[in-house]
Amino acid sequence: MKHLFFLLFTFSVLAQSPKEKIQVTDLLKIKTAGKPIVSPKGNQFLYTVTSIVDDPDKKNEFVYQTHLYLGSLQTGESRALTSGKNSISSPAWSPDGTKIAFTRDMGAKSQVYVLDLAGGEPQAMTNLPFAVSNPVWSASGQEIYFQSSFTMKEFLVDSVYNKKGLVPSWTLEKPMLSGVAKKLKANPNGNLDEVRAYLAQNEADKKAKVINRLNFQEESTTTSDISIPAYFKTNLTGKAVLLNNPFSRWSDVEIASNGIYAVIPADSLAHPDKVLDSYIGFGSKVIYQKVGYRMSNLTLSPSEKWLAFQEAKSTGVQNAVLQIISVANPSQIYKVPIDRVITQVKWSSDETKLYFTAQNQGGAPLYVYDVATKLVKQMTDNNTGILGFDLTKAGFVYAKTGIENPSEIYQQSADSVRTFTSLNTGWLASKNIVRPIKHTFTNAKGQKVDYWVMKPTGFEVGKKYPVVLEIHGGPSAMWGTGEASMWHEFQYYAAKGMGVVYANPRGSGGYGSDFLAANVKDWGAGPTADVMKALDLTIAEGWADTTQLAVTGGSYAGYLVSWIVGHTNRFKVACAQRGVYELSTFMGEGNAWRLVPNYFGGYPWEKATKSILDRESPYTYVQNIKTPLLIFHGENDLRTGVIQSEMLYKSLKVLGREVEYVRHPGGTHELTRSGNNRQRIDQMLRTYEFFSRYLKIQ
Template sequence: MRPMLGILAILMLTTPLLAAGRPMTIDDLLAVKSVSDPQVSPDGQWVVYVVSELDRATDKTNSDLWLVSTRGGDPKRLTTAPGADNHPRWSPDGKTIAFTSTRGGSSQIWLLPLDGGEARPLTKLPIDVAGPIWSPTGDQIAFAAEVYPGKTPDETAAKDKAKEAGKSKALVFDRLMIRHWSAWDTGKRNHVFVADVKTGEAVDLTPKLEVNTPPAPFGGSEEYAFSPDGKELAFTAEPLKDHAWSTNTDIWIVPTQGGEPKNLMAANPGGDAQPSFSPDGTRIACLSQARAGFESDLWVLTVRNRADGAIEYQSKALDQPVLSYQWASGRSHERTFEGRIFAVVDDRGTESILEFIFTAPVKNANQSYVQVKGGINTAVQFAQPEEEIVFLRGDAAHPNEIYKAKTDGKGLTPLTNHNGPLLSPLDLAKAEPFQFPGADGDQVSGWLIRPPGFDPKQKYPVLFLIHGGPQGAWHDEWHARWNYAMFAAPGYAVVAINPRGSTGYGQKFTDQISQDWTGRVYDDLMLGLDHALKEYPFLDASRIAAAGGSYGGFMVNWIAGHTDRFKALISHAGVFDLTSKYGTTEELWFPEWEFGGTPWDKPEHYRDRSPSTFVKNFKTPTLVIHGALDFRVPDAQGLGMFTALQRRGVASRYLFFPDEGHWIVKPANRIVWWREIQGWLAEHLKNQ
């Protein structure tokens, strides 16, 4: 039996007694308050936002609305009812906040008057609703809800009740996709509704659409927007056919009084998302991808003329993905249009805020200015009349808090500090960037995180992290799950490389992993680790473990068959056999793009890049982790990896979560996840 080793005891014995603070624990991580969704009032004087925290007694998250002045001062808690109060949005006159709340049992829209008085429910539907946004005219609120196409909310609830009462739970399908991420297709779809602010009466604007709008499973209210006159609603919808092997999404527009939706982006075969009208209504912006079938193609900010659909601005020259954006101003003249947009851009391991300034018509004369750099900056809001921006800001050592700055990035000032008391006794290291020559001699980047109580005279075991995607990146961020400080807490130095395939380093660099999952990216990873070992003498080359999730888990499985340099491996939700994974995953566009076709088109490619092909080389002790509800990388992949390790006689352990999907999110399960990972590392990286 594996000896039971304390999470912190093994390696903290060598750290100085007079450290600046103590290492973080899982209790600390779970106690962190999530600050999110800042929304600036129409007069620019106030910010309403959400604070969420875990109730350890019930293992549930409670969310409340808070208010803080843009001039500073102590925040004020606006809601106190148990449950989840989320997604606050100001009315155009600034007198009322609409939000969703579960205080009545289901998720409904509530209205909170700012001049005093209690919140009241607006909608009282028999189904959950989400994502309320106000019409600029203040008489309607749009929101999203799941219904059976052609059915009302009442009919949807009745059908669900009948299904629940039925003795058989059999499902019948005639087409893909039959399940997505962690849920089976029940036939319901997200639809966009509008509710009358006075009566709460709601109307489905997309009753006949048999696809999700906003797209499932992660689309929110950023995927629909009112026109400035309130007469139209633009929204994002999935493809009407070939859903399982198409990445195409389009921007549609529909009258708010009802009518047939019109597809504005049918000519673009790639993805379109996040529609938004210019303040004067003469333009419509969105994010677009040009290539069909590639979910990680460059997201480009695109501005079109409403009158003729002509593209007047695109951010292609930036060569970095635009993640989100907000109009700051826009005014039209007889011949020109002037506009400003603030956007969040994936920027070499950080997320920067850029300001786009343009005058139409412009074809290639793009102007963009980086205003806020460093760490992760998201959820940007423009605040008039002070010409300020309000946003969330965090980094590897700090969870998100709300900040403000002038529109040129100067005067950066925190407005909240909800986690300060929690963080003050902890020793949390910054993420230190480094660069090195990669597989082609080009520059590749990585991060180093020192352990708590760091002493440069000591030698520290190394935990080598490999990110998922594969088109993703390790950012200078506070992560709720794969948290650098938690990995470093027992006394490990953390090294995280952004090899080719990583986003934010130019689209060519991102593209270079497709159809080459095991070539140059593997070289980048090994070269990056070699560089770190040479550059930082306190890293112990004799005690290194590697861990990764999703594609990172695949690469850990690949490493198991190709090198013995690691003392231990941790594979979370990793692909073991590419051919079997193709037939059981849901988003078929992904393997078809990444491997150049189907397994019957490219059998050698699938076989030669499958970790299952190299099982005879497995020697390294490996912890395998998987969730039963993971439909992206089905759990048979984890079981196959564990079976191969056991059959080869390799020290291994299988951590299986029957109630989790691709990510481990439930608090009790997160505690087990960290306990097993840190126990595995302690066993195999202990002093020799």
């Protein structure tokens, strides 16, 4: 009897054991499912899983690893098809469903491999001196199409794929020089042509970087060269054939049975950096073109009679429009009636419906457009995000993110939903997950603004808690329970005893073009009013300690953090990450510089625009910043540029303010989302540690 009582008591204690709080290193446990791809027979599907694992080559480092899995839609079972340290991407079924093509990372140069499901190891189909991507099978299953790219300088001297000596049709914009340099002997003491050959050799040997192009800033470095897309096909013996003149700069290619559809720059004579318009072409034929617009995301219907695509104005701030065009009669074109940022698009097999995902009010639902009725129907809710999907005989299979779980694969039919994977369910079972509560208010422009409130883990009624206001970037990004990028950070701060508030202020995606453009020429005051209203409404709930407020955000949100602390002293501490603080400088320093003319209507040398840029730059108000500020920037971030952070930091130091500046070596603008995992953890911990100097947190 005593033994039975002891067992019952032990079971009761275990059943009531409190769940663990989210830890910073739980970031390393998150696995992410890729887009499912259903087999031609409809009984199986492929998907990828990205994990964070110990770096086999570097102690105390972690790397991303992506592998391929095969799932059965009948049994619900799955198995890994690849393993090892070389990641794979872009899986594609052969037409008969017996083989799978994919690319495998082989150092810096990924190559196409084919796996026969009957058995054996994946076989390399390409062995090229450059990286390749996006394999697509031909209808016969005897060939594979794939994509790569050359730099212009590489292709000009390539003896295999440029035997005809192709040259660009556009000017290279070298002052007083035109055409491609002649191949002459390099001689610093020779004639002018030989001197030029010598200087060209210095460039090739990386002794000089001569820049003549407009868009010379990439994500992490500068370049004087131009990347030109190249499309190939290979038979199963591995011989690759170039299909296009790379100087034509195709993109968004769709392979048809009788040719290739592509998005092509509208002006072949102007330098590519200056050509924003594009058209849809098929060989030498123009399928669709509209002056002042660019095309993207081509999706050919199964019969090849229809082409879905997105059309957007080349300048300004607005959502792209999803359209359907008859390839035989291009005057027959239909606009899909939805004003949202659209991602994946998929035709039904009978072409009566077009399925797609789109941002909407904090989620990324699945939608269906009925071609006959011209109506759009939302298929899933706004509380979750469909990250990739495919159609099955009975419904759908999709990768989904939600507040309960950042990533799993689900199978849905008309009357049921089955969780197919358990990538994260195991470790999450013992974790205390805080569930955000969604609220809405009407701002001064009469627009509905959504915001979410997370109370601290272990919240107790009657106690007061610090609160951190989190702000998203973009400015056209969107947050919500259906957006996965901030899942861990929000849960971590809640676990540290802070309430978390985040909103989608005017200018966010997911609410239509009018809302998206509501911050044009108003990056500062308007969005600030929205996020501060969300904070004030949270404070009105009665549990927030108004003397213990923090604010943080990255990119455009770094901008808004610095704007806020330059206009109010309400916050005890603040953190600005990889932000833009002086808009005229940003015009020259960041590769996202077109945000300046698109949002502010001109350039810094124009008097009217300059006055707006000065008014809207947080740096203009730097002398007003009294709030202790932590500044982050990746040293290789050229999307916004590190000078932005250094101007802000140095000025605050001169002013004698409390400020700390952290640079992450090698870090780019994507550091907190897909960067070095030690640096991701480092940034989160440094933010927490800095906040703890001023806030009463755990």
